[in-house]
Amino acid sequence: MHRMPRLFLFAAPLAAVPGRAVAAGMPQLNVHDPLLLGQVAWGAVIFAGFYMVLSRSALPRIERVLENRRTRIQNDLDIARRAKADADRASAELLSTRHEAAMHARANVQRIQDEARNAAEAYAAATNARLETEIANAENSIAASREHALSGLPEIATGTAQSLVERLIGTHDTQAVASAVERASA
Numbered sequence: 001m002h003r004m005p006r007l008f009l010f011a012a013p014l015a016a017v018p019g020r021a022v023a024a025g026m027p028q029l030n031v032h033d034p035l036l037l038g039q040v041a042w043g044a045v046i047f048a049g050f051y052m053v054l055s056r057s058a059l060p061r062i063e064r065v066l067e068n069r070r071t072r073i074q075n076d077l078d079i080a081r082r083a084k085a086d087a088d089r090a091s092a093e094l095l096s097t098r099h100e101a102a103m104h105a106r107a108n109v110q111r112i113q114d115e116a117r118n119a120a121e122a123y124a125a126a127t128n129a130r131l132e133t134e135i136a137n138a139e140n141s142i143a144a145s146r147e148h149a150l151s152g153l154p155e156i157a158t159g160t161a162q163s164l165v166e167r168l169i170g171t172h173d174t175q176a177v178a179s180a181v182e183r184a185s186a
Helices: 004-015 017-023 034-168 174-185
Strands: none
Touching: 034 174
C-alpha cells in the first residue's frame, strides 16, 4: 500500500509525454482519441484490480515466504557463527593443550637426561673410586712383591755367585762371595 505514491511518481512524467509524442509522430498516444482514453481507463481499472487482488492475497504470502526465508537464513548464519566460534575455541584449546603437552614432554626429556647424566656421573665416580682402590692395592702388592723380591735378591745372587765360583775355581769361600755381592748391590 505504501507502493501507491511510487506509482504516481512514476506515472506523472508519462502524463506529459502524449502531447509531445503526437507531435513527434506517435498517434497511439493521442490523448484526444476516444479509444485511447477508454483503453487507458480500462487499463487503469484492471491494473488497480490486479493490484488490489495481489496486495490482499499473493503479496502477503510472498512477504511471509520472504520473511521466513530471511529468518531461516539469519538462523542458519547464527548457527554457523556459533559453530565457528565453538570451532575456534576448540582449536585454541587444542593448540593450548598441544603446547602444554610439548612443554611437559620437553621437561620430562630434560629430567630424564639429567637423571641419566647424574647416574652416569655417579657410576663413573664409583668406578673411578673402585679403580683407584684397586690400583692402590695393586701398587701396594707390587711394592710388597718388589720388596720381597729385592730382599731375597742378595741371597739368590750370593747363592748363584758361590755356585759359579765353585765351578770355575773349585773353592768354596762364602764370606768373600757375600761381601762382593754386597759391594755390587750397593
